[in-house]
Amino acid sequence: MQDYLVPLNEQQREAVLHTEGPLMIVAGAGSGKTKVLTTRIGHLINLGVDSFRILALTFTNKAAKEMKERIEHMLGNNEARNLYIGTFHSVFSRILRSDAEKLGYPSNFTIYDTDDAKSVLKSILKEKNLDEKHYKVAYIYGRISSAKNNLMTWREYQNDKGIQQEDARSNRPMIGEIFEAYSKRCFKNGAMDFDDLLVNMYILLSNFPESLAKYQHKFRYVMIDEYQDTNLAQYHIIKLLGALNENICVVGDDAQSIYSFRGATMENIFQFQKDYDDVRVIKLEQNYRSSKTILNAANQIIANNANQIPKELWTDKELGDKIKLVCTFTDNDEGKFVADTIIENKLRYHHPNKDFAILYRTNAQSRAFEESLRRLNIAYKIYGGLSFYHRKEIKDYVAYLRVLVNTQDEEAIKRIINYPARGIGNTSINKISLIAQEQNKSFWEIICQANLYGFKGTTLSAIENFVVMMRNFQGIIDKKNAYEVASELGKYSGMVQELHSDKTVEGLARYENIQELLNSIKEFTETPDEDGEVIERTLGSYLQQITLLTDADNEDEENSDVVKLMTIHASKGLEFPCVFVVGMEENIFPSSMSMYDREDLEEERRLFYVAVTRAKEKVWISYANNRYRFGSLVQNDPSRFLDELPTDLVDANLTSKPKQRTIFNKSSEQRNEIQQKKMPSKTIAVEHKASTNFVESDTSNLEVGNKVEHQRFGFGNVLTLEGPIANKIANIDFGPNGVKKIMLNYAKLRIV
């Protein structure tokens, strides 16, 4: 037996050795999925399969990179470099780049990220005179995106009875028309959005038999990671690619399907088994990551879902510590608790910072933890959130580069034509846009001949200067490398000067970001081509690459010793010795957007499952009674998921402050009482209308027995006062709205 097969268990080995024919690996959390995939690829190469003919698709660049590195390590030579391993989006963009002309796109097409796409939609709404408050950009983008993920064209969208009814019912009958305009505009701009990369890949394979044949022959073995996250477009592409050889191996875990909002459907898992006569299904059920306690708790959580493939995850690890459940008074206390606990565990058990992860449902929750960690001088890093390439100054700079590469890119021109300010304001921009529409020409063509379209005086010369400047840069694009072009661009456009003159802290940071951008361009242009698939080191290929990059893909600085903060979504695929799952409250987790639908709720539960199964040794779960949201204090019930935790695996007595209660201290009867009391506050609270003479009173001398008015809760009686003078808390009986704890420092009260 080969060395690399030895460390595998029976099922893992079986998966590696099953190289021919369709294979589905159902891989539970922590069951060695990546190990199997990489060993399998290494094994194929070892069997003599040409490494150029293996394709592996992942969802993140990080996963792709890790796979590549591990295979390289296993093989000990350069063969791994020839493998086609990448994200769906990056691999398809590479393929589309070489075949773009077939679809009528320029080969240096621009990739629009979500921001770009939304700004195109905004322009269209303006042109069509639609009310942006009713036709919300995010909503429209979502409609269009999910249509595309289901391989639906704008024409099909307009002709689909069901969809038209839906849009009519929501009183947005124009979406089909917007979809059409949006598609045409992107095409005219020589641009594809994220979804187009999938749609166009599908079109290429289904409409051009010679392309289909080419890639079917090229990719003799196809592997798909995180198969549960694929959508319909991806499903069809995979099916087409694999139809000739049927050597398709998909790896997934239905219990970790958490991207349905992006069109992912578990149906693909079931369909895969129906599509081929001889599908082999292998389940990996031994977990190598978590303690028994953690794994058992996770199993119990997921058992509450009706919709799942039956499997039993087990481990031979120790029982380990109980899960700790903690309730704090406010979100800031929650932050303090986490930071304190990290210090304590560092001291007592010698955990380094990097052993800890703080996982939350939404990015907005990170702030309380940032503050508390900073206060205790604990090094941390936030993953996700605003990625480097989404910062304004970077997008501005990149927009210049985009225009140089593709003058059709109207969005990019609009972004920079007046940045730095050079006297071409919104009025002129809109005018140019309109003329371009009417003349059926590109924005760029119009400004090249601005004198023909009624522009005069200072505006005309400003436009002409801009065109001349951009033409000059285009002139040097072939003579100098991408880095030189980019740095001269910064100098002569006035951008660098503009940023340099801003001496505020933020301004300085922006300036540094630009330097970092230039460095990354330099690095890209100077990296020699790898053997095999030649990646052009041009500005165009650089731009395509960065749009598909996310924060998670940045150099991970594996060794940097920092506490990691991220959303649970971003944590998928990762593991940490110690995990804090925070903000376990109704409306947050489960999200208020996903509470009223069984499917949505089950996805939230899978998300909770993902969070808990990230941990190897220790898990803390916390929630706060009071939390700032939208600037005001709100109260949420403890998450319903907490009730699903097995009590014998949880230590719920731990509290960060003396006065907390935990739901486990209450009898079920009391628990019902709490719920009943709290329920109405959600509905009635908004119904109270503050009196017209509502003026915030000075509450520093508030006394028990005072009558007060609260803007949302209405009129109430002060029952008790507690806490230090600097942070007094009043218990106030708001009658039908129940008794509330009100922090006088924050709440606005009128003493009646």
Place this chain on the structure above:
DNA sequence: TGCGCAGGTGTTTTT
């Protein structure tokens, strides 16, 4: 055209 200010509005999750 550009700047400052008031007012309104919104937060799931991401390639």
Place this chain on the structure above:
DNA sequence: CACCTGCGCA
């Protein structure tokens, strides 16, 4: 709270 938009003024 924090961002964005629209409006009025120089």
